[in-house]
Amino acid sequence: MPTVARTDAMRGLAVFISDIRNCKSKEAESRRINKELANIRSKFKGDKTLDGYSKKKYVCKLLFIFLLGHDIDFGHMEAVNLLGSNRYTEKQIGYLFISVLVNARSDLMKLIVQNMKNDISSSKPVHVNLALHCIANIGSLEMAEAFGPEIPKLIVSPQASESVKQSAALCLLRLFRTSKESMTYADWASRVIHLLNDHHMGVVTAASSLIQALAQHSPAEYKGCVALAVSRLSRIVTAAYTDLQVSQPGYAPDYSYYFVPAPWLSVKLLRLLQCYPVPEEPAVRGRLVECLETILNKCQEPPKSKKVQHSNAKNAVLFEAINLIIHIDSEPNLLVRACNQLGQFLQHRETNLRYLALESMCLLANSEFSAEAVKKHRETVINALKTERDVSVRQRAVDLLYAMCDKTNAEEIVAEMLAYLKTADYAIREEMVLKVAILSEKYASDYTWYVDTILQLIRVAGDYVSEEVWHRVIQIVINRDDAQGYAAKTVFENLQAPACHENMVKVGGYILGEFGNLIAGDKRSSPLIQFNLLHSKFHLCSPSTRALLLSTYVKFINLFPEIKSTVQNVLKNPNQLRNADVELQQRALEYSQLSSITSQDVLATVLEEMPPFPERESSILAKLKKKKPSSTQTHEKEQKESKPLIIKSTSSPTANNHNSETKEKPTLAQVATQQQSVDLLGLGAPAAAPSATNDLLVDVLADTSAEPSVVDFNKSTFLFKNSGVIFENASLQIGVKCEFKEHFGRVGIFFGNNTPTELTEFTSTVDLGASLQGKVNVTIYKEAPNRVFGNEQVQYFINLECLSMFQDSPVLRVNFKQSGRPQSIAVKLPVVINKFLEPVDMNAQDFFARWKQLGLPGQESQKIFTAKVAINTEDNQSKVTGFGFSNLVGIDPNPDNGVGAGILKTKSAQVGCLLRVEPDIQANMYRLTVRSSNAEVSSTFCSSLEEQF
Numbered sequence: 001m002p003t004v005a006r007t008d009a010m011r012g013l014a015v016f017i018s019d020i021r022n023c024k025s026k027e028a029e030s031r032r033i034n035k036e037l038a039n040i041r042s043k044f045k046g047d048k049t050l051d052g053y054s055k056k057k058y059v060c061k062l063l064f065i066f067l068l069g070h071d072i073d074f075g076h077m078e079a080v081n082l083l084g085s086n087r088y089t090e091k092q093i094g095y096l097f098i099s100v101l102v103n104a105r106s107d108l109m110k111l112i113v114q115n116m117k118n119d120i121s122s123s124k125p126v127h128v129n130l131a132l133h134c135i136a137n138i139g140s141l142e143m144a145e146a147f148g149p150e151i152p153k154l155i156v157s158p159q160a161s162e163s164v165k166q167s168a169a170l171c172l173l174r175l176f177r178t179s180k181e182s183m184t185y186a187d188w189a190s191r192v193i194h195l196l197n198d199h200h201m202g203v204v205t206a207a208s209s210l211i212q213a214l215a216q217h218s219p220a221e222y223k224g225c226v227a228l229a230v231s232r233l234s235r236i237v238t239a240a241y242t243d244l245q246v247s248q249p250g251y252a253p254d255y256s257y258y259f260v261p262a263p264w265l266s267v268k269l270l271r272l273l274q275c276y277p278v279p280e281e282p283a284v285r286g287r288l289v290e291c292l293e294t295i296l297n298k299c300q301e302p303p304k305s306k307k308v309q310h311s312n313a314k315n316a317v318l319f320e321a322i323n324l325i326i327h328i329d330s331e332p333n334l335l336v337r338a339c340n341q342l343g344q345f346l347q348h349r350e351t352n353l354r355y356l357a358l359e360s361m362c363l364l365a366n367s368e369f370s371a372e373a374v375k376k377h378r379e380t381v382i383n384a385l386k387t388e389r390d391v392s393v394r395q396r397a398v399d400l401l402y403a404m405c406d407k408t409n410a411e412e413i414v415a416e417m418l419a420y421l422k423t424a425d426y427a428i429r430e431e432m433v434l435k436v437a438i439l440s441e442k443y444a445s446d447y448t449w450y451v452d453t454i455l456q457l458i459r460v461a462g463d464y465v466s467e468e469v470w471h472r473v474i475q476i477v478i479n480r481d482d483a484q485g486y487a488a489k490t491v492f493e494n495l496q497a498p499a500c501h502e503n504m505v506k507v508g509g510y511i512l513g514e515f516g517n518l519i520a521g522d523k524r525s526s527p528l529i530q531f532n533l534l535h536s537k538f539h540l541c542s543p544s545t546r547a548l549l550l551s552t553y554v555k556f557i558n559l560f561p562e563i564k565s566t567v568q569n570v571l572k573n574p575n576q577l578r579n580a581d582v583e584l585q586q587r588a589l590e591y592s593q594l595s596s597i598t599s600q601d602v603l604a605t606v607l608e609e610m611p612p613f614p615e616r617e618s619s620i621l622a623k624l625k626k627k628k629p630s631s632t633q634t635h636e637k638e639q640k641e642s643k644p645l646i647i648k649s650t651s652s653p654t655a656n657n658h659n660s661e662t663k664e665k666p667t668l669a670q671v672a673t674q675q676q677s678v679d680l681l682g683l684g685a686p687a688a689a690p691s692a693t694n695d696l697l698v699d700v701l702a703d704t705s706a707e708p709s710v711v712d713f714n715k716s717t718f719l720f721k722n723s724g725v726i727f728e729n730a731s732l733q734i735g736v737k738c739e740f741k742e743h744f745g746r747v748g749i750f751f752g753n754n755t756p757t758e759l760t761e762f763t764s765t766v767d768l769g770a771s772l773q774g775k776v777n778v779t780i781y782k783e784a785p786n787r788v789f790g791n792e793q794v795q796y797f798i799n800l801e802c803l804s805m806f807q808d809s810p811v812l813r814v815n816f817k818q819s820g821r822p823q824s825i826a827v828k829l830p831v832v833i834n835k836f837l838e839p840v841d842m843n844a845q846d847f848f849a850r851w852k853q854l855g856l857p858g859q860e861s862q863k864i865f866t867a868k869v870a871i872n873t874e875d876n877q878s879k880v881t882g883f884g885f886s887n888l889v890g891i892d893p894n895p896d897n898g899v900g901a902g903i904l905k906t907k908s909a910q911v912g913c914l915l916r917v918e919p920d921i922q923a924n925m926y927r928l929t930v931r932s933s934n935a936e937v938s939s940t941f942c943s944s945l946e947e948q949f
Contacts, residue, residue, distance in 0.1 A: 010057045017064060033065055044078055052090045055082055059097050072101060080108055083115040088126055091119075095134040104140035113146050120150060125161045128154070132167040136174040144179040151175070155207075156191040162200040169195070169206035173213055180217055181744075189214070193225040196232050196269075201255040201262060204232060208268040215275045226276050230288045233269045236262050237294045237317075258310035263317050270320040274327045289331060295321040296337050319356055326363045335370035346380045351390050358384070358396035365403035374404050382416050391425045398428065402435045410443035414453060421460050429464040433457060437469045441476070447483040450476065455494050455504070462501030470507050477511060479612045485518040487511050492525050495533050502545055505537045509545070513552035514609055517559045527560035535570065543581045550576075550584065554591040558607040561600070568595055614820065710811055711827040716948055718830035720882025727827040731755055731818055734827060740835045743905045745800035746781065747829060749812065756790035762816040764796050766829070771808040776831070777801040778810065788816070802836045802906045805936055833904070833940060837884030837913065840901045844891045847901065851914055854931040861942035862929045867949060871919045871926075873898070879948060883941075885915050896921065904937055911937050917949070 016036060023029040040058045043050065050058075055078050062075045075097070082094030098112055106112075119131035132151070135143050154160050154168040192214075195207035208229070215222040239261045255262045279285045299318050303310060322338045325331065342364070345357035361377070364370040378401075385397040398417065405413045417436050424432055436457055444450040454473045458465050477487045491508045494500070512530055519525045531553070538549055553567045570576070576588035595603065713726045722738040733752035738745060753759055764784045768776060777800070784796035809832060814825040842850070854860065876898050881887050885900025892899050898917035903910050913932040920926070926949050930942040 010053075010060060012057050013060050013064070016061055020064075020068070029068075033068070033070060036061060037065065041074060044075065050078075052082065052085045052087060056090045056093045059093055063093075063097055063100065066101060076102060076106070076108055080111055080115065083112070083119070088130075091127065091130055095130050099134050099137040102138075104138055104142060109142060113142070116147070117150070120147070120154070125164050128160075128164050129167045132164075132171040136167075136171040139174045139178050141179050144175040147171075148175055148179075152188040152192065155195065156188055162198075162203050165195070165198075165200075165203045166206040169203070169210045173210045176210070176213055176217075189218075189221045190224065193222055193228060196225060196228040201265060205262075205265045205268065208265060208272055212268065212272045212275065215272065219275060223276065226273065226279055227281070227284050229269045229272050230279065230284050230291065233266065233273075234287050234291050236266050236269075237291050237298075257313050258307060259304040260310065260313040260317065263313040266317045267320045270317070270324050274324055278328050278330055289334065292321050292325055292331075292334055293337075296334070296341060299341060315353065315356075319360065322360050323363075326360070326367065329367050329369070332369035335364060335367055336373045339364050339370045339373040343377050343380070346377060346384065351393060354384070354388070355390070355393050355396055358393065358400050362396070362399050362403045365400065371404070371406075374400075375409065378404060378409065378413075385416070385420050391427065394425070395428045395431075398432055398435065402439065405439050405443065407443050407445070410439055411449065414439050418453070418456060418460060421457075429461050430466070433461050433464045433469065434466070437472065441472065447476070447480055448486055451483065451487050451490055455490060455507070458501055458503045458507065459494070459497075462503045465501075465503050470503050473507065474510050475613045478514065478610050484511075484515040488515040488519045489525070492516075492519060492530065492533070495537070500537060502541055505534070505541055506545055506548055509534055509549045509552040513555040513559075516556070520560065527556065527563050528566065531556055531560075531563055531566065543584060546581075547583055547587055550587045550591060554595060555607050557595045558603050564595065568592060571595070708813075708824040708826045711825075713809075713828050713830045715944075719832065719834065719944060719948060720879055722830075722835075726830060727825065728754070729825075731823065732759070732814070732816075732825065734812070734814070734825070736830060738830065738835065742838070743802040743836055743907050745802070745831065745835060747798050747800065747831065749784075749796040749798070749829075750793055751784060751788060751796065751814070752793040753788045753790055755818070757819055758790055759788040759816040759818055760786075761822075762786050762788050762794075762814075764812065764814045766798055767811040767813055767826075769808060769811065772806055772810060775802075775804050775806040776810065777803060800831060802833075804906050804908045805904075805911075805934065805940075806833055807936075807940055832944070833937075834884045834944065836906060837902045837904050839881070839884065839886030840903055840912075841886055842888060842891075842901050847888060847891050847899065847914065850901075850912070851931060854912075854914060854933065858935040859933060859938060860929060860931045861935075861938035862927065863942055863946045864927045865925065865946055865949075867919070867924045867926055871921050871924060873919070876917055876919065876949070879945075880915065880917065883945065885913070892916070894918070904932070904934075909934075913937060913941065915941070915945075917945075 019032055020029055023032060040061060043054070043058060047054075059075055059079050059082065062072050066072045079094045079097035079102070082090045083098075085091050085094070102108060102112065116131045116135060119127045122128055132154075135147055135151075151168050151172045155165055155172065160168070192207065193211055196204055196211070198204050198207070211222060211225050215225060255265075257263050273288070279288060295317060299314065303314075318341070322342065325334045325338050329335070339361065342357040342361050345353045348354055348357075358381070361374055365374040381397050381400050381404075385394055385401070388394045388397065398420075401413050401417060414436055417432060417439075421429065421432055421436070437454065440450050440453040440457075444453075451473065454469065458470065473487075477483050488511050491504070491511050494504055495508045512534065516525075516527070516530050520527050520530070534549055534552060538546060541549070550571070553570060557564045557567050571588050571592040573588075577585060577592075579585040579588065594606065598606070711727055714724075717724055718726070722740070723736060725733060725735045727734040731754055733754055735750040735752070737748040737750070749764070751762075751764070762784065763786070766778050768778060779799045781797040781799050782795060785794050788794050809828040809830070812825075812827050812829050814827075816823055873896050877887050880898050880900045883900075885902045888899040888901060896919055898915070898919075900915040900917075902913050902915075904913055911932050911934045913930065916927075916929045918927040918929075928942060928945055928949065930938045930945070932938045932941075
């Protein structure tokens, strides 16, 4: 950067800053600033011969005043004038003012862009750099469109200096993040990756950031960077401290940082390599493995400096190398060495290192090559869970225990997590409860341990046990005949505690209502004792739990006829029949009538035992994924490999023989249903999907294989607007947000789940149909996920290209399952031909000259019709502009008439269109005329608008 000459020092600015600092009060400061603003304003207005130095000084003062928090509404033009100066300091202040104070939508932006283009083509590198820095600071869409094609030329130009290449690479990265669509890649993709071989380390560092962003967006086009990145990384990690000297004048003398060669560049290259799979070429792969081994070896060497900067730089490269090793996941030796290295950090005095080590080991635990090595550190992790002072590190320790858990250590890990749960931080208790529930279900081979664990979980952290957890244990108990007696006995014992959590009451009420008869033979758990025990908790519970208990009571009448009168007295109690809660009042009344009027056979049929639950994904796992997606990555692979089966256990000889032959108990995850939500005694949760054999009504009335009828969008809305809701029913809401420019368009489609139930097997496709083939191109920009959680919204983006004139609209087809039932929706997207119409400004002379030129037969389409609503000229103008035409004011002698002009842009042709709307207010009629060089366009536009006037 040029040095500032002594004559460039601005004494007036220094004096002004000194005056401001010497002000004793806010009022004094405001008076001094107002006085200076008045002086600057008078200088800018009165003195037309201000030299560059004076303009620079006054613009600097305005900048300083702005930084003090005051609004600046003048001086912008003077700053723009400074851009034309040949003096570096004046141009620098001009660009600084523009970067800070000029809005991207300012009227001066065209003039600024022209000055920037002049500086970019300058032969002086400092001027080029100033322009590039300002472009990057503003980083607007207009900047991306104006300079997107120009800046790559600077990067690959052999005449450009190293500083210009650095600035150009970082500037292009900023513009790429702003607008990926305005960038063209094919022209310079193959040349930009060769910057990784540049002799200047600064250029390589800047280029690696750019190439990483480009590779993440278009991996195939930049695949050639892998070999170059490995080569450059190899040269860095094998270099000695003195190997990275730069001898050129004007550059930093050293690219080593506290004895670590180019750490920032090393990290960038390692991240870049994580964008691609393992190199297929043996030579490149071998060289990459050698680099990673060298990085691990260097970490075992004695430190060359005791300063913290040395260890930070060294560890930054190490952790990024470990991330790459995990990404490769095919080198057992490297994975085990990485695990051992991280194990050394688990007891390091630096908190950040302990945190990063735990986080990385969570990923290593998912690899088949390093999983056993991770388990060796279990005791250290458990000790960290108990003694660590930082809550974030304790949370990572919980994540690692969850990741390393398997059948061999599940009971020990779950026990440790339950013990820690009693004193755990409130912020992580809910997540820990979900993890304990998942692990105890997934790895339990004995149902008694699972039931005991969940009940202990409710005792220890009942406030954090969600409905999904206690629903789940009920599902498993119902699906296991041999678990029901033990569950009823255990939950009865837990209910006898003086302080009993409400979730325990819910589980107890449900299980005893279904299986209380299995323990009724014991005098200590007789029917009356069971009823009295549950009813003693009734007044302490919330309305939803009371509703569940009322359902349990009526089931007791079926299970234990001997206590029927006692239960009926409770149901007929005035406090229940006149309860302020409508749900409780209705249940008490209906249950009392049901038990009084019906026979015992009818009562037994109505209140029969719950059937087994069908197969669904675990709602606990789904909730944990939604709460913290990274927490479940470890177990997803195992879930895919072994899908749980739904088995209703029996005591038949066949089942017993099978178990005796295998001599291996199935885990609960293999015998229990996995379901999103369960209707427990009619509490309002979505009910389990009925089986095909029982669902006769659905079989008769619903043909799930039939194609759904196509729903059209509201044309009165979407002909003139680009966003809104196009479809909604009880299950799903579909909204769109569209953007169109020239013959391109992008449609963002938003799917909102209107229910608390998860939508599974979710797919969405766009069907062009025969009428749109060859006229519209559709490409998917962002896929929608294959599931939509309850009350969640997901996105789906498509890109459009209008090839030629079309009349129909694409159809969006959505398929999903809700509670096991397939559903299909077909709705037209609001993509119509007028969306590619761009407004054009014209004066009266040009308009009527063009109007006469388009007077040939077929070029005009005219409609005369009665208005559908009262004529309003303002509404007419908004419809004309919303349709895509410009609203040309003052063209027609009659002010009530509407006049518009536009150009329909398709890939194959551009069609000019003119519009006249002539209302007759007295007769409440319109004459609508559209002229264009294409008869189909004129007819289509005229017909579409006729329906809306």
